[in-house]
Amino acid sequence: MNRYTLASVLVIVVVLFSSSFTVNSYDLDESIDVYYLIAPLMKSKYGYLLANFNAFHAGLGFITKSTNEEYTVDFIAYPTITASIFPQIVNNTDSAASTSAEEPLPDLVWNTIGMVQYQEQIDGTYWTSREKMYTITGQQFKEYLCWLPIYNQSFPYYNLFDVQDTDTGDIFIPSSTCYDFVWSSFTALYALGGQLLTSTPPNRDYVTLMVTTEPNIVDHPMEPDHWKQITQFYSAIAYNPNESFQNYIGNLTILLNGTFFLHIDGKYYNLTMAPLNPWNVSYSPQPLPYGTADPSILNMPSTCFPTPPKKSSIGGGWIFIIILLCGSTTYLLIGVLVNKFLFKQHGIDLIPNRKVWLSFGSLIGDGKNFIVSKVTGNKFIPLSKHSETQPLI
Numbered sequence: 566m567n568r569y570t571l572a573s574v575l576v577i578v579v580v581l582f583s584s585s586f587t588v589n590s591y592d593l594d595e596s597i598d599v600y601y602l603i604a605p606l607m608k609s610k611y612g613y614l615l616a617n618f619n620a621f622h623a624g625l626g627f628i629t630k631s632t633n634e635e636y637t638v639d640f641i642a643y644p645t646i647t648a649s650i651f652p653q654i655v656n657n658t659d660s661a662a663s664t665s666a667e668e669p670l671p672d673l674v675w676n677t678i679g680m681v682q683y684q685e686q687i688d689g690t691y692w693t694s695r696e697k698m699y700t701i702t703g704q705q706f707k708e709y710l711c712w713l714p715i716y717n718q719s720f721p722y723y724n725l726f727d728v729q730d731t732d733t734g735d736i737f738i739p740s741s742t743c744y745d746f747v748w749s750s751f752t753a754l755y756a757l758g759g760q761l762l763t764s765t766p767p768n769r770d771y772v773t774l775m776v777t778t779e780p781n782i783v784d785h786p787m788e789p790d791h792w793k794q795i796t797q798f799y800s801a802i803a804y805n806p807n808e809s810f811q812n813y814i815g816n817l818t819i820l821l822n823g824t825f826f827l828h829i830d831g832k833y834y835n836l837t838m839a840p841l842n843p844w845n846v847s848y849s850p851q852p853l854p855y856g857t858a859d860p861s862i863l864n865m866p867s868t869c870f871p872t873p874p875k876k877s878s879i880g881g882g883w884i885f886i887i888i889l890l891c892g893s894t895t896y897l898l899i900g901v902l903v904n905k906f907l908f909k910q911h912g913i914d915l916i917p918n919r920k921v922w923l924s925f926g927s928l929i930g931d932g933k934n935f936i937v938s939k940v941t942g943n944k945f946i947p948l949s950k951h952s953e954t955q956p957l958i
């Protein structure tokens with residue numbers, strides 16, 4: 566082994582000690598930037614219909630400042646947004662139903678799952694714009710990740726529509742979309758102590774159904790009279806991909822002038838639509854949370870707030886001893902390597918600066934003898950000679 570091999574060994578040792586993992590190795594007091602991510606609602610992903618609106622998908626990106634790790638969270642409709650609006654209409658071939666005089670009513674098959682997605686990366690090819698919103702600490706990020714499943718369980722469904730009173734502006738039924746998740750996340754991050762970095766609230770999509778009276782839940786939707794109304798409504802608004810989109814929207818405005826049966830999480834709401842403007846699609850700013858940051862509004866279990874490690878359990882003295890031990894181990898290791906391969910030493914001579922340490926031992930002996938001589942009154946004779954010291958490596 567020559568000095569180049571030795572240099573390589575040292576480089577490998579240094580790299581092993583300094584390299585970090587790409588995820589989950591951020592510190593609790595590390596700064597993390599929070600980004601508002603936007604992507605166009607892609608035709609391939611969400612179907613023909615919504616690609617024609619000024620429609621976007623939104624999520625949040627997190628970038629840790631020192632360790633440079635990336636995370637994404639977003640709320641998605643599963644399998645698609647269109648499936649959450651339009652049920653599959655399945656003809657009922659049930660024998661009991663087909664024997665009756667009237668034509669059997671079809672079944673409606675729904676796929677309206679909404680769920681929070683968590684990824685340990687930010688897909689730069691998917692998200693087309695990002696805006697820095699907040700700075701949080703690693704500790705606050707951990708608390709936010711603890712809040713995610715609570716949101717996920719509270720909103721297991723996707724609902725594109727807000728339902729709003731056309732006169733008073735009251736929201737009767739809130740939507741459950743990617744934007745609602747993002748704004749709930751802003752509220753959570755702010756309540757947990759996140760620092761807001763922008764003064765202009767960003768835009769979001771709204772799809773609002775305007776009603777004239779408070780919606781009623783349909784008590785027994787499967788009752789033939791009720792089910793007939795519901796299935797007729799969904800057959801009427803079903804989108805035929807061959808129809809032009811302008812035609813479809815034009816017809817929809819006529820069709821929605823009356824009753825809308827909104828399906829949310831297994832229930833049907835009977836909406837009385839406003840005659841003039843039955844719906845409103847807009848892309849406009851939504852205010853950000855402000856005021857006093859209060860984590861108690863989040864209803865999170867106390868287990869989400871781990872007590873920070875106690876300072877007293879490892880005092881300055883212990884830290885000093887640990888640093889000393891680590892330092893002296895590294896010093897010994899490197900010293901032995903240098904003595905063996907660079908200076909070709911053997912046996913006990915491998916110990917770095919052996920003579921200094923030997924004289925250090927005799928210095929301690931001197932100290933002891935000096936004190937003893939003071940107490941006993943005997944003559945003090947030093948043991949050590951300081952001539953043979955060599956520079957420390």
Ligand SMILES: *[C@@H]1O[C@H](CO)[C@@H](O)[C@H](O)[C@H]1NC(C)=O
Pocket residue numbers: 656668
């Ligand atoms: C379902 O029934 C209706 C009317 O009975 C018919 O027009 C339609 O083609 C049927 N659809 C399927 C998929 O069988």
Ligand SMILES: *[C@@H]1O[C@H](CO)[C@@H](O)[C@H](O)[C@H]1NC(C)=O
Pocket residue numbers: 680681682683713714717
């Ligand atoms: C949210 O819930 C869904 C379905 O239960 C699950 O697949 C998903 O992993 C959950 N997401 C998070 C971030 O917990």
Ligand SMILES: *[C@@H]1O[C@H](CO)[C@@H](O)[C@H](O)[C@H]1NC(C)=O
Pocket residue numbers: 783790791792794824835836837
């Ligand atoms: C829905 O409401 C309208 C108007 O109030 C009513 O005529 C209709 O019977 C209701 N339908 C159901 C299924 O509740």
Ligand SMILES: *[C@@H]1O[C@H](CO)[C@@H](O)[C@H](O)[C@H]1NC(C)=O
Pocket residue numbers: 805806807
């Ligand atoms: C749509 O049009 C294509 C041909 O242009 C036809 O093959 C298909 O059956 C049509 N689909 C419906 C649902 O009408």
Ligand SMILES: *[C@@H]1O[C@H](CO)[C@@H](O)[C@H](O)[C@H]1NC(C)=O
Pocket residue numbers: 812813815816
């Ligand atoms: C939709 O509108 C077009 C013209 O705008 C009309 O020809 C067509 O019949 C309408 N379809 C329905 C189902 O009302």
Ligand SMILES: *[C@@H]1O[C@H](CO)[C@@H](O)[C@H](O)[C@H]1NC(C)=O
Pocket residue numbers: 818819822840841842
């Ligand atoms: C809705 O229906 C009412 C009464 O039937 C009519 O006056 C109004 O113009 C309709 N609105 C639209 C947008 O078709």
Ligand SMILES: *[C@@H]1O[C@H](CO)[C@@H](O)[C@H](O)[C@H]1NC(C)=O
Pocket residue numbers: 771842845846847849
């Ligand atoms: C549609 O919604 C936007 C944003 O909430 C609002 O500014 C606008 O006035 C609404 N338009 C109508 C016709 O209600």
